[in-house]
Amino acid sequence: MINLYKGNFIDTPTPGEFRVREESVAVVEEGKLISLESQVPREYASLPVRDLGLVIPSFIDLHVHAPQHMQMGAGLDLGLLDWLDNHTFPGETRFANEDYARELYPLFAKELLRQGSLRSVVYGTIHGKSTLILAEALEKAGLTAFVGKINMDQNAPDSLKEETEESLRESVDFCERMAAHERVRPILTPRFAPSCTEKLMKGLGELARKKDLPVQSHLAETRPEARWVSELFPKSRSYTHVYDDCGLLGPGSLMAHGIYLSDEEIELIREREATLVHCPSANINLSSGIMPLGRYLDGGVNPGLGSDVGAGHTLAMYRAVVQAVQVSKLLRVMEPEGNHRTIKLSEAFYLATMGNGRFFTGRGFEPCGAFEAGMSFDALAIDLELPKAVGMSPLNQLERFLYSGDDRHIKTRILAGREL
Ligand code: GUN
Ligand code: FE
Numbered sequence: 001m002i003n004l005y006k007g008n009f010i011d012t013p014t015p016g017e018f019r020v021r022e023e024s025v026a027v028v029e030e031g032k033l034i035s036l037e038s039q040v041p042r043e044y045a046s047l048p049v050r051d052l053g054l055v056i057p058s059f060i061d062l063h064v065h066a067p068q069h070m071q072m073g074a075g076l077d078l079g080l081l082d083w084l085d086n087h088t089f090p091g092e093t094r095f096a097n098e099d100y101a102r103e104l105y106p107l108f109a110k111e112l113l114r115q116g117s118l119r120s121v122v123y124g125t126i127h128g129k130s131t132l133i134l135a136e137a138l139e140k141a142g143l144t145a146f147v148g149k150i151n152m153d154q155n156a157p158d159s160l161k162e163e164t165e166e167s168l169r170e171s172v173d174f175c176e177r178m179a180a181h182e183r184v185r186p187i188l189t190p191r192f193a194p195s196c197t198e199k200l201m202k203g204l205g206e207l208a209r210k211k212d213l214p215v216q217s218h219l220a221e222t223r224p225e226a227r228w229v230s231e232l233f234p235k236s237r238s239y240t241h242v243y244d245d246c247g248l249l250g251p252g253s254l255m256a257h258g259i260y261l262s263d264e265e266i267e268l269i270r271e272r273e274a275t276l277v278h279c280p281s282a283n284i285n286l287s288s289g290i291m292p293l294g295r296y297l298d299g300g301v302n303p304g305l306g307s308d309v310g311a312g313h314t315l316a317m318y319r320a321v322v323q324a325v326q327v328s329k330l331l332r333v334m335e336p337e338g339n340h341r342t343i344k345l346s347e348a349f350y351l352a353t354m355g356n357g358r359f360f361t362g363r364g365f366e367p368c369g370a371f372e373a374g375m376s377f378d379a380l381a382i383d384l385e386l387p388k389a390v391g392m393s394p395l396n397q398l399e400r401f402l403y404s405g406d407d408r409h410i411k412t413r414i415l416a417g418r419e420l
Contacts, residue, residue, distance in 0.1 A: 003028045003417060004044060007052040007381070008394035009036060011370040012350035015297070020395050021371075025049065028377045031417030032366070035373050052381035052412060054397050057369055058118040059317035059380070060356035063216070063256045063277045063306025065123040066134050066147075067092050069108040071310045076285040080222045083286055083311065085157075091310075092125045092150075093159040101130035108134070109141035114407045115316045116380045117307075118415040119360055119368065121146045121216060121254060123189055126160055126167070128174045139184045142420045144365065148189025148216055149174040153200045168203040175213060185363070187254075192218035193229045193242045205247025214252035214363055217243065219276075220265075221257035222288045240265035249274050252363065256306060257282075258296075259289040270301045275359060277304040278351070280323035282311030290331040293324060294341040304359065305351040317352045318402045324348040345399065366416070381412035 005026040011019055027034040027041065035041075040049060068088060075087040095101050112120055122138070122145050124131030131149040138145045151167045152160055162170070171188060178186040188204050190196045196204075208215050220226050220239050229239045236242040240261065243249045251273040258269070258276040269276060278291045296303050305324060307315050314320075328343040357369025368376040382401050386392060392400070401409055413420045 001030065002044060002047060004040060004047050004049040005052050005055070005379070006049050007055040009055045009371050010394060010398050011057050012346050012354055013370045013372060015347040015350040015355070016344070018346045018349070018395055018398070022394060026055075026371065026377065028417050031377055033371055033373055033375050033377045036371055052379070054382040054394055055371075055379050056382060056398060057353040057371065057380075058378040058413060058415060059116045059352050060360070060369065061112070061117040061120040061307050061315070061317055062254055062275070062304035062356045062359060063279055063308050064120055064312075064315065065308070065310060066105060066108045067095050067123075067125050068310030069111065069315070070104060072313050074310070076311070076313065078286070080225055080286045080288060080311075088310070089157050089160055093157070095125040095127050095130040096159070098129050098133060101127070101133040105134045105137040106140070109137040109143060111315050112138075112143060113141050113413060113420055114410075115314075116407070116410045116413060117315060117317050118378055118413060118420065119144045119357070121187060121306075121359065122148070123216070124149050126150045126152055126162055128170045131174060132177055135178060135181055135184045139181050142415060142418065144183045144360070144415060146185050146187040146214060146216075146363070147178070148187040151188075151190045151200055151204060152195040154197050155194050164197060164200045164203070167200055168207070171204065171207060175211065187214045187216050190215070190217050190248065192225070193239065194225065194232060198233070198246065201243070201246035201248055208250070208252070209247060212252075214254070214359075215248050215250070216254040217248065217256070219243065219255040219258050220260040221283075222286065223260060226260045238262060238265050240268050244268060244272065254304065254359065256308065257288065257291065259283065259291045266296070266299060266301060270299065273302060275302040275304045277306045278324055279306045279308035279312055279320070280327045281313055281320060282308035284323070284327065285313060286311055290327045292331065292338070292340055293328055293343055297343075297347065298341075302358070303351060304356050305348065316407070318405065321345070321348040321352050321402050324351070345402065349402070377414060377417045379412075379414045380410050382409055383411045384409055
């Protein structure tokens with residue numbers, strides 16, 4: 001079946017600049033963009049054309065914690081480790097109760113949808129059954145996602161601490177049960193090195209290799225955490241090496257934050273083709289620091305962008321786009337000797353769409369993230385409801401939406417050609 005959509009299409013096939021194609025017609029077949037034309041092709045002249053106005057690729061969130069959706073804002077004047085102990089671990093403990101998961105996770109899926117994040121990579125909790133309920137909620141909402149059951153077998157409250165072997169068994173079981181879903185897939189999720197023994201991480205590394213599973217974790221988010229890791233794992237050369245030594249660092253690895261890394265660690269991450277996921281909102285809230293994103297982009301490291309709710313305080317990826325630009329400016333003025341460069345809005349937008357999309361494409365999903373022929377037609381229609389007399393250009397409208405628009409301005413959400 002062919003669908004036709006007209007509008008002003010803006011995307012970022014490359015990070016350097018926005019591509020604007022005004023008054024164009026998208027020809028979509030079976031969820032894929034066939035072509036973007038200047039007018040309706042003659043062979044389709046009899047088909048209806050839907051006017052979407054300003055059209056952008058839908059957002060992709062590469063790092064978000066579903067159980068923390070309800071704690072957004074709580075304790076965000078703390079540092080990471082106190083915030084985990086006082087707010088996050090108590091909150092996650094509640095998901096031992098599957099009824100609670102059944103009540104809350106559909107609300108999370110609904111909010112992702114509302115904010116236009118139609119693809120995401122999501123953390124659950126250590127509870128396999130509740131995390132399967134999360135996967136089901138995402139699938140039911142029509143979203144595409146990777147979902148992980150967290151592993152923790154040390155330095156966690158008793159209510160969230162697993163036995164090593166049981167944790168591994170639960171992960172195998174979780175991944176097998178996830179096969180029931182088509183557009184929601186499993187990802188191995190050792191929370192971060194402090195909460196996992198070497199034995200657990202090596203077991204997960206082995207599982208990742210054997211079953212070709214992706215991996216997500218946290219890396220070098222704050223100084224106290226990085227110091228703690230060097231005490232906990234004295235045999236490893238660095239924090240990054242802890243994961244690498246356990247077989248957890250590869251092209252399918254998403255490492256959130258990566259603020260405090262040596263040149264050697266950055267080189268190792270580049271070599272392994274792992275992705276460093278920038279989460280500026282969380283980094284501001286927990287006063288973690290600022291990721292030198294420009295250096296990573298220029299140095300050939302794969303970067304991604306995430307909301308990191310609930311350390312981040314909004315699921316809106318358009319806010320993360322703006323925050324990435326803002327913190328890059330702060331880093332530049334505050335560390336003039338560091339040779340940092342500012343991030344362009346188009347680069348941050350690229351990360352939230354095309355850049356993050358590479359993770360999905362590389363893991364068996366159709367290409368996505370821009371309006372290129374052959375890509376999944378993933379789109380948001382934006383309408384700022386401005387008076388015609390303002391006469392704002394489509395690019396200006398997009399900038400205004402990213403900085404000060406909100407979900408009220410997202411009028412239509414389309415994933416793989418299907419309106420959600
Ligand atoms: N490090 C370990 N767990 C977490 C978490 O839940 N959020 C963030 N931001 N960092 C972490
Ligand atoms: Fe996180």
